Amino acid sequence: MSLDSEVMQTIAQNWVIWFVTIVLVVAAVIDGKQLRVPNWLTYPMVISGWIYGVAFSPYAGWEGLGYSLVGTIVGLAVLLPAYAIGGMGAGDVKLMAGVGAWLAAFGAWQGVGDTFFAFCVSAVVGGVIAVGMVLWTKTWSKHFGQFFSIWQEIISIRNPETLATIAAERKSTMFLLPYGIPMAIGTIAYFAWMGMLL
Template sequence: MTAPALAPFIGPAVIAIVLTAAATDLHRRRIPNWLTFGAWLLALPVQMAMHGAAGGASAWALGWLAGLGVFLPLYLLRGMAAGDVKLMAAVGAWLGAAMALQIALAAFVLGGVWALVLVVKSRRHAQLVRNIGGILRTGAGGPSVGSMPYGVAIAAGTLAMLFATP
């Protein structure tokens, strides 16, 4: 296939990846490595077919690094699971660095609103305020106020950006 013939398959491929990840994360509370690693590996030859060997490898690597880099600090602070980071890296590998950053921002906004709703609904907002105060004072928070399948927020951010971008 030529580069123009591949372009229409990028969006649907990424949509299938993030929807599978979201469904698995909702059901099992994890995103499987076969999905994220498989997505990384499949994105490389697609990028190379579209942009040439050097350009495709560069676009793939920069997108992968952007997706990884934006979520990795949250993983290191124990605020996010490794599967979420790997999923965002896969999205970046498929869509490129600029789109990965836009999707991450959308996922942060959508995920943040969802998290606040869950905290208020569970009436754990006082613990959340204490945790934020502890983080600001000492760099360490208190007991978690809950967790959520963030693959859903990544999928929502991806869909929002794909459908918002002409």
């Protein structure tokens, strides 16, 4: 078997990973342009992940749906705290839920773990990009002060609804990071590191 045919066979076996990769790239491009990840992309991704889990995954049936739902919950859970206090858009949260729905339906508990670790890598990438953006715009002192202000609010207020309102008021004064971009970079980097793409 030639190297080309081996690569094609691996891609065919891992088509779910490639599908998730393509959706993440599309989401990153849209988020970069519009500062939002649209529902027409996120909802179908989540729902199709459930359908794949029930009908077509290696664990097809209730087991596949169960894994997909657990992956969805993990995808939601890792970003929901940031969303609850206004630090992230709902589209980003739903996108990560879609990633979890597909990865868990495809890989069972390994897929659930992959969802969590993809989030971890994405968070690191997001942090690096955020620091880079602050350095590039030379607004270090402004954002450093806002970071400590936000941290103090989280500790002292502890009410997600109030924190979200404060964050919404502050949003117009901040240089926003379209989180779909670090999510795509981090998740795809994780896929590549783990050998899931080829």
